[in-house]
Amino acid sequence: MNAIELTDTGKTFGRVTALQGLNLSIRAGELTALLGPNGAGKTTAISLMLGLAAPTSGLVRVLGADPRRGDVRARLGSMPQESAVPPALSVREAVTLFARFYPAPLGVEDTLRLADLQAVANRRAGALSGGQKRRLAFALAVVGNPEVLLIDEPTTGMDAQSRLAFWDAVAQLRATGRTILLTTHYLEEAERAADRVVVMNAGRLLADGTPEALRAQAGGARVRFTSSLVLAELRRLPGVESAVLDDHGHADLRTRTPEALLGELFRQGTELRELEVSRASLEDAFLSLTRPQEPLSAQGVSA
Structure with a gap:
């Protein structure tokens, strides 16, 4: 009812x-x-x-x-x-x-x-x-x-x-x-x-x-770290649904399979600093749903 x-x-x-x-x-x-x-x-x-x-x-x-x-x-x-x-x-x-x-x-x-x-x-x-x-x-x-x-x-x-x-x-x-x-x-x-x-x-x-x-709509987990990887390399990691990289090498990745993603990074011997893994929060989902769409000229910095 x-x-x-x-x-x-x-x-x-x-x-x-x-x-x-x-x-x-x-x-x-x-x-x-x-x-x-x-x-x-x-x-x-x-x-x-x-x-x-x-x-x-x-x-x-x-x-x-x-x-x-x-x-x-x-x-x-x-x-x-x-x-x-x-x-x-x-x-x-x-x-x-x-x-x-x-x-x-x-x-x-x-x-x-x-x-x-x-x-x-x-x-x-x-x-x-x-x-x-x-x-x-x-x-x-x-x-x-x-x-x-x-x-x-x-x-x-x-x-x-x-x-x-x-x-x-x-x-x-x-x-x-x-x-x-x-x-x-x-x-x-x-x-x-x-x-x-x-x-x-x-x-x-x-x-x-x-x-x-x-x-779950926002992605199962958020993986953040600092490394020397470039954006194209981050996007090729297994299970990555979105990747953002700033000018200081701080990567922010969304994935539903953080274990597979981290496993590949460790297998490659990637040096990771400031590693942080957290599940997606309701705030993440809210921001994802209500965030204004980026203009086409800005879409090269994330996926």
């Missing part, structure tokens, strides 16, 4: 096209990371899912219905990039106020504990640090006991400890079967936490799969 469905969805703002025929389904109970560079259309897509705007074309369905319906929106939780809470309210007062907007909210104290806000529960919202304000935004997103939780750049401004507490809270919510969709620029967090990763750019879907599947 899909909790969210966007079908041939388009959204324009005057002459600006934010989404172009987007087809995206989010399965119920899944934690999905929605990735893309600034201006990719992520925030626009989330605003449509929340019923804050209507698509220019196509359909948007959340929990099987139009998200602009009040009964659907009552089952959603939202943590936007920026949120405003009356600064004179204490943290506990703000959470209590928002709880009253929903028919079956979580308990206020349970919400404060989940968001790691117990120590500052009586502090005024206007006196919170940046990270504490983000944790309060998270508390306000979950206090309504949502079935679907949409989170936009959740850990921006959080320190390391707050990030750990946030992801622990997300794991607890995920264990109860809630559907969670989040955007983040911290790709290592998405790689660690997400069941599924969706990559967008320029309002279009570029990739959709597990973190492991997207890493």
